[in-house]
Amino acid sequence: MKDDQALYLGIDIGGGSVRGVLINREGQLFAENKISTNREWTNSEFLEELIRLIETFQNHKFESIGIGTPGPLSINEGIIHHSANLVNLVQVPIVSTLQKKFPQKILLNNDANCAALGEYHFGKGKGSQSLLVLALGTGLGAGWVQNGNLFNGFNGNGFELGHVTVQMNGALCGCGQKGCVESYFSARGFLNRYKDHTGVMLDSAKIFFEKVELGEEIAEKIFSEGLEALAESIRAAVHLVNPDKIVLVGGLTQSYHLMEKPLQAHLKNKIFPELYNHFHLEVGGNIAGSFGAASLCF
Numbered sequence: 001m002k003d004d005q006a007l008y009l010g011i012d013i014g015g016g017s018v019r020g021v022l023i024n025r026e027g028q029l030f031a032e033n034k035i036s037t038n039r040e041w042t043n044s045e046f047l048e049e050l051i052r053l054i055e056t057f058q059n060h061k062f063e064s065i066g067i068g069t070p071g072p073l074s075i076n077e078g079i080i081h082h083s084a085n086l087v088n089l090v091q092v093p094i095v096s097t098l099q100k101k102f103p104q105k106i107l108l109n110n111d112a113n114c115a116a117l118g119e120y121h122f123g124k125g126k127g128s129q130s131l132l133v134l135a136l137g138t139g140l141g142a143g144w145v146q147n148g149n150l151f152n153g154f155n156g157n158g159f160e161l162g163h164v165t166v167q168m169n170g171a172l173c174g175c176g177q178k179g180c181v182e183s184y185f186s187a188r189g190f191l192n193r194y195k196d197h198t199g200v201m202l203d204s205a206k207i208f209f210e211k212v213e214l215g216e217e218i219a220e221k222i223f224s225e226g227l228e229a230l231a232e233s234i235r236a237a238v239h240l241v242n243p244d245k246i247v248l249v250g251g252l253t254q255s256y257h258l259m260e261k262p263l264q265a266h267l268k269n270k271i272f273p274e275l276y277n278h279f280h281l282e283v284g285g286n287i288a289g290s291f292g293a294a295s296l297c298f
């Protein structure tokens with residue numbers, strides 16, 4: 001390692017594990033470590049584990065620490081308000097607590113924003129002037145990077161595309177409102193809609209997609225409505241910010257072969273031709289969330 005090559009620590013707080021990576025601006029990996037996530041962690045247990053994880057990198061010299069976590073959060077105050085994955089966390093003062101232990105500057109942002117930055121620096125979004133990234137997973141997250149700058153909105157809560165309404169008085173969303181795109185196109189959305197129609201709660205989105213592939217009528221209907229809802233939300237975003245690239249990331253993209261043709265057809269139908277012809281839609285480059293978190297430091 002050259003002495004002049006600055007390193008950055010990225011931490012991704014995921015549902016299964018908390019991962020840390022030490023990388024440079026080119027995305028070269030210098031060290032990594034992870035701990036298993038415990039859903040029951042209290043604020044202090046969570047912070048102690050996080051400190052222990054960061055300490056494992058202390059034999060390296062690094063400039064700053066970027067942390068990506070599901071929201072809602074306040075990036076200015078450095079607080080995680082609560083978390084769907086870590087159910088006992090309440091108003092966690094994550095940045096001020098870590099700042100007492102570590103001299104490096106600490107930056108916090110939500111995981112979808114980190115995914116967007118990661119795609120911009122290391123993935124399919126390289127070179128884009130206006131990059132829209134949609135994270136299709138348990139929920140539906142999004143992030144927008146314009147001219148290399150992440151759009152944070154107020155306190156990191158900008159571009160919550162998942163909670164844009166695609167159907168007035170539509171299906172109930174996890175946020176408590178009705179008709180959000182997330183309630184139609186996300187793992188949670190598909191499973192809840194399947195339960196609404198059949199009374200059966202499937203164990204995973206994978207099983208849902210298997211039913212779609214097998215041609216089960218109700219699963220196909222829910223999936224096709226979901227795709228149209230997704231297209232409506234992309235239409236809204238395209239008409240608002242005119243991206244030149246849209247990158248889809250997240251677990252549901254494993255079933256992209258089922259989505260590609262109908263989604264493209266909807267988008268072509270719904271979006272002003274000038275704007276439709278301006279963007280390319282791609283599936284993401286499998287950039288780990290921890291790399292995106294590290295890129296908060298750049």
Ligand SMILES: [Zn+2]
Nearest residue numbers: 163173175180
């Ligand atoms: Zn919602």
